[in-house]
Amino acid sequence: xxxxxxxxxxxxxxxxxxxxxxxxxxxxxxxxxxxxxxxxxxxxxxxxxxxxxxxxxxxxxxxxxxxxxxxxxxxxxxxxxxxxxxxxxxxxxxxxxxxxxxxxxxxxxxxxxxxxxxxxxxxxxxxxxxxxxxxxxxxxxxxxxxxxxxxxxxxxxxxxxxxxxxxxxxxxxxxxxxxx
Numbered sequence: 001x002x003x004x005x006x007x008x009x010x011x012x013x014x015x016x017x018x019x020x021x022x023x024x025x026x027x028x029x030x031x032x033x034x035x036x037x038x039x040x041x042x043x044x045x046x047x048x049x050x051x052x053x054x055x056x057x058x059x060x061x062x063x064x065x066x067x068x069x070x071x072x073x074x075x076x077x078x079x080x081x082x083x084x085x086x087x088x089x090x091x092x093x094x095x096x097x098x099x100x101x102x103x104x105x106x107x108x109x110x111x112x113x114x115x116x117x118x119x120x121x122x123x124x125x126x127x128x129x130x131x132x133x134x135x136x137x138x139x140x141x142x143x144x145x146x147x148x149x150x151x152x153x154x155x156x157x158x159x160x161x162x163x164x165x166x167x168x169x170x171x172x173x174x175x176x177x178x179x180x
Contacts, residue, residue: 003157006105008059009093011074011137016092018105020059023155028059028109031099032069032147033080041085043169048089049175054180055155058089061106064098066147070094085093093168096125097144106144109151113162115144123166154179 004019064070081087097106100112118124131138142146163172
């Protein structure tokens with residue numbers, strides 16, 4: 001299997017094939033509208049505007065699995081993002097990224113790039129403490145730990161990087177730019 005064998009549903013329920021992203025650099029990200037990391041939408045949109053014409057795509061998958069931080073309908077989520085952050089990239093249907101109802105795409109992504117830690121700094125310390133409280137062995141499984149986990153796929157369909165929500169968006173941008 002490769003990334004191009006997967007599909008997701010857009011917010012209207014239409015199937016979107018990742019095969020349409022062949023020869024493009026892709027960022028797959030699980031998002032939320034009421035999270036402390038939600039302001040990352042601004043930087044994600046800036047990346048989209050800067051790199052889309054060079055072959056960059058974003059697969060935005062809203063997810064309500066983390067503290068119920070995405071409670072709205074798909075249309076409400078889209079309206080929030082377009083009005084508050086002026087997002088232009090497409091949003092997919094709200095979906096699970098962990099557990100028995102997880103999108104197969106996310107199961108594949110996690111099998112390619114597991115959890116490597118939250119890094120350093122106050123946000124990383126807070127995320128480590130929160131995750132350890134929920135699961136003392138959280139570091140040993142590849143599950144998505146929180147909203148705004150990003151996977152970067154190169155033009156050949158290889159999952160080349162995973163960025164936790166605590167990662168610098170500058171580092172995410174640098175990674176994408178290096179692949180274009």
